[in-house]
Amino acid sequence: MERKYDATAIESKWQKDWEYKGLHSVKKDTDKEKFYLLEMFPYPSGKLHMGHVRNYSIGDVMARYFTMNGKNVLHPMGWDAFGLPAENAAIQHGVHPDPWTRDNINNMREQLKTLGISYDWSREEGTCLPEYYKWTQWIFTQFYKRGLAYKKKAAVNWCPSCSTVLANEQVVDGCCERCDSLVEKKDLEQWFFRITDYAQRLLDDLDKLPGWPDKVKTMQENWIGRSEGVQLEFRTEAGDAVPVFTTRHDTVFGVTYMVLAPEHPMVNKLTAGTEYEQPVKEFQKKVSQLSFIDRTSSDLEKEGMFIGAYAINPMTEEKVPIWITNYVLYEYGTGAVMGVPAHDQRDYDFAKKYGHQIKRVVAPKDWDGSELTEAFESYDGIMVNSGKYNGLSVTEAKVAMAEDMEAKQIGKRVVNYRLRDWLISRQRYWGAPIPIVYCDTCGEQVLPLDRLPVLLPTDVEFRPTGESPLKTSPTFRDTTCPKCGGHAVREMDTMDTFVCSSWYFLRFTDAHNPQEAFSKDAANYWMPVDQYIGGVEHAILHLMYARFFMKVFHDMGLVEADEPFTNLLTQGMVLKDGSKMSKSKGNTVSPEEIIARFGADTARLFILFAAPPERDLEWNDAAVEGCSRFLSRIWRMYVQMIDMGGLDEALPAELNEADKNVRRALHGTIKKVSEDIAVRRQFNTAISSIMEAVNAIYDYLDTPAPKGAVLGEAARAMLLLLAPFAPHITEELWHELGNQDSVHEQQWPDYDEAALVRDSIEIAVQVNGKIRSRIEIPANLGREEMEKLVKGLPQYTEWLGGKAAIKTIAIPGKLVNIVVK
């Protein structure tokens, strides 16, 4: 055996061996409990970063642990390979996105393999491969047939830098999620997925996910943004209906004006041919020029103008003026709002500025008749100035009025969501083409499966024009209609890459199926994903889209489960000098270099040891060396143990004190590591516990008595415990112990309860909660015996300090507290 630990030699040796043996490929096996473990697949940028290393190290610990515990573990990897960087590279360097992406994938795959993660590479998939995007397109066609994919003209988010539209979820603080450019509004005809149909289920089913962090569930809840209210029909003097949405229909007697979004179609109708027409047009123009961020900012100065028309309040028959403002959003509710200055702070500010009447209709119980100085928004109040509803509480009034509104057919109870339909069109090349053609005679036609995939043409030019580069292809545009066979033109937009990543976990269950996206059988065996691991930045986007897809597939009868991910772990970021590692900040540490210098086992160990998985992790070069030293220390320990020999002997019936101590440390560690991985997902403490056991074994090695058998037990168990964290060094040492098979195919060790038992323990003696002493007592004493023992001690009166003991609290195994006065 080598006297020194040589990580590089060991690691490449075993990586080749595992691959050769196919150690990590899995098949359906109904004899075993399945466990689907998935890490969010990466975009193939070409280079692995520390965030990846962290993500996959966490996943690999679990995958190896559950495998050793007899589960049939599916642990696949693939590539989220469509997207803008490839296309930008094409524009800048003239390389075609396809080979560019394939090169990156090849590089990253090699880097990933040097980490020694237990992936089943036979299931590798890439979203940019025709064999994959064929099925993405097929899914689109199914959505289309179910009415879940539709085209409409709408004001959409436009990123001028990426030259494409964005989904609402991809707009962060009014800027593009990718490139931070200020997002503009554009009127365009675009494809949408009707995710709003699933809003309520996406919300309700969050309750089915106890294994998700509350933080993520809350974020999704807020994003869906359910609110209950009434849609109430105001009318213009001409009799046109202008419905408003309100959650405070109880305040309808307090309406003193009505506000429309400037884009509201009724605005032009009401002002056409009047003196207001021109000024209104100017106001509309001004508002439309506001950036997205300004328009939705609460700092925006509220501005508005009267448009010369009046609306009738259907409950009071009162006539109120109609205004337009910059603070009402056309996209939410009905784009029309009733102005109740007394009970809505925005309306209050607006009324103060423009001199609208402020009419109180809810008052606190002890109201002294005083004037309002701000809006009274509380629900804790009594109705006033509200006709027959006076005297009711807000809650009672809400019910009574809603019933009356429905009875009079002037309003209905409705639920509104903040969630909008998902805009999936992208005016870019490097994505899955939308499988739609426009026939000269039959119009819009969806392509059948035998016309899929719609392949990306290669004869395109890459120019940042704001139009899909597909339009530059001489061969792509013209095709035939699937219905009549006549001339048709293809849809030129591609799909948002988030579409591709919304079902990849299903494809892994049946990765190369040429007939179907995935077979029902495979999906039902493996799904749902038992443990999903990735960055919290996907809390809304990817994680909600994937849930949406899963529910649609469930409804289509393709899979039984209707939630994709049972347990979710959102890992923290990897920081250097206090901020996220990034190229622009120049604070990156390259995994490649770390692996070359210390080995993958050290890199993995450090990243798992430095912080609990959910928390951010500060990179520390010195601590990395510490982990490397720890592995060397382990190596030397095995050199010493193997030199001593006798490791294969059976445990003797009689054990000495030293034997018992080291066995207690070992079995305590087995218990702790098992719990930390399986239950607490707290790998840093699992590793520290292994370190403690190593220290205990070193102490034991210094004791004089013969110890082969006890050492042998420890030598084997320690490798099993460490195997999920540092798979290569443990495999090497496992073989040095004389084993022929892989350490990763072994059964996870059980701990011996009897070995944990102590004869005596140290407890604390407290007086009024302050430590006075620590004493050694027999481990099995109960409350009364402990109390008796402490009272009988010679120091007892000294501890009391001349005061009287009122009572004594004894906690077995912990302490005795004497309360004195």
Add this chain to the structure above:
RNA sequence: GCGGGCGUGGCGGAAUUGGCAAACGCGCCAGACUUAGGAUCUGGUGGAGCGAUCCCUGCAGGUUCAAAUCCUGUCGCCCGCACCA
């Protein structure tokens, strides 16, 4: 503004159910071995004090025999949402 989370030594962190604060590691100090040490091993390492002791989990209160942990208030940091009617 609303919602969620976090505040513990020089640093990363531990304390699982309210029960001995600081496990484990990094760093630092001293020593051993050594031609040498950025290897390895041993010991020490929250603060004050010569000392017995006392103090210490952002801050101020409270509950309790007992609080890092529970409650109230407050300060600071991070994340998400934000004119959603």
